[in-house]
Amino acid sequence: MLSNFKSRVRPSQLREIVLIVLIVLMMLFFSTQIENYFSPRFFNRISTSVAIIAIVAVGQTIVVLTRNIDLSVGSIVGFTAYYVGQTLATNNDMSAIVAVLMAVGIGALMGSVNGLLVAYGGVPSIIVTLGTLAIYRTLLVEVSNAQTVLSSDMPQWLIDLPRQNIFSLGGMDLRVMVGIALLVVIFFGLLLRYTSFGRRLYAIGSNPEAAKIAGFRSQAIVFIAFVLSGALAGLAGFMFLARFGNITVVLGMELDSVAAVVVGGVSINGGTGTVLGALLGAILINVLEQSLIRWLSISEFWRDFLLGFLILLAVASDQLIMNRLRDYWARDTYQTAVETADAAVSITQGNNNDVE
Numbered sequence: 001m002l003s004n005f006k007s008r009v010r011p012s013q014l015r016e017i018v019l020i021v022l023i024v025l026m027m028l029f030f031s032t033q034i035e036n037y038f039s040p041r042f043f044n045r046i047s048t049s050v051a052i053i054a055i056v057a058v059g060q061t062i063v064v065l066t067r068n069i070d071l072s073v074g075s076i077v078g079f080t081a082y083y084v085g086q087t088l089a090t091n092n093d094m095s096a097i098v099a100v101l102m103a104v105g106i107g108a109l110m111g112s113v114n115g116l117l118v119a120y121g122g123v124p125s126i127i128v129t130l131g132t133l134a135i136y137r138t139l140l141v142e143v144s145n146a147q148t149v150l151s152s153d154m155p156q157w158l159i160d161l162p163r164q165n166i167f168s169l170g171g172m173d174l175r176v177m178v179g180i181a182l183l184v185v186i187f188f189g190l191l192l193r194y195t196s197f198g199r200r201l202y203a204i205g206s207n208p209e210a211a212k213i214a215g216f217r218s219q220a221i222v223f224i225a226f227v228l229s230g231a232l233a234g235l236a237g238f239m240f241l242a243r244f245g246n247i248t249v250v251l252g253m254e255l256d257s258v259a260a261v262v263v264g265g266v267s268i269n270g271g272t273g274t275v276l277g278a279l280l281g282a283i284l285i286n287v288l289e290q291s292l293i294r295w296l297s298i299s300e301f302w303r304d305f306l307l308g309f310l311i312l313l314a315v316a317s318d319q320l321i322m323n324r325l326r327d328y329w330a331r332d333t334y335q336t337a338v339e340t341a342d343a344a345v346s347i348t349q350g351n352n353n354d355v356e
Helices: 002-008 011-033 040-065 073-090 096-120 125-144 156-163 176-194 196-206 208-213 218-244 254-263 275-294 300-355
Strands: 165-169 172-175
Touching: 011 275, 040 073, 040 172, 040 176, 040 196, 040 218, 040 254, 040 275, 073 096, 073 125, 073 218, 073 254, 096 125, 096 156, 096 218, 156 176, 156 218, 165 176, 172 176, 176 196, 176 218, 176 275, 196 208, 196 218, 208 218, 254 275, 275 300
Parallel strands: none
Antiparallel strands: 165 172
């Protein structure tokens, strides 16, 4: 039974199961501390917040799988939200499709700068994206001239977008923005699992030298990973604009996106992790943050402390526990293969003896 379980469940899936259990236990705990915890309003607030950070986390996952990191995503979200907002404020006739494509295109362009410097320039990603984080944020301040985009200047379709539902059940709404995030998660989850591009991302992150020897175009793949990360951050910027309306010049999502990815089981050493894990990490972090905001017994300082502690705990568990589980799974798979081969040899020899 144990071997059958191990053949069906991979270590990454086990991590996802653990995350689901943690989310449930956390919500049960806070329900005993916070009155009317399981309210439809709380569900709607969490789901909408998760939708934005989950899209950024998907892009971050793609980059981290290649053994890199993108710290500029928060600045890309802020810049695209402000720029698209300013454009819509002066051109209310612009359609939703054009606005979304503009946000995605701006994000992809910013991501391509990171990709060029990392993939073709050979500069470490943490250095490049720290630099572009500051550059894009400064560019945002210059472009905005310290002004704010007001929701009163936005077209009506953008103001109505956050409240539009796919369906409602008992006061809990599945909103269009949440549906968009789910489509992004599903699409990139399938892309990573079933396409050659996804397999090459994992191969490059697992062993860059072996991937190069195998003939993979590692530089092009890393470049595309950063472009996708920027494009998804641009999409998240559009959704942030739709949700909040009033956009100021500074916005940071770097910590939340990295935390969601790491807590979700995407290894910072590359080559391991799933988009579903990143989504669960985003849900866990948002449930924790929103619950602590409502839990009046704890200060804002301790909320930040717990978020940082959660990141450290996730990294430590990945290094100490998940790596051992992966090694154990690998040894067991190898042993099973050896036993199967020995059994096949024995059967062949027996058949040959019968013929003689």
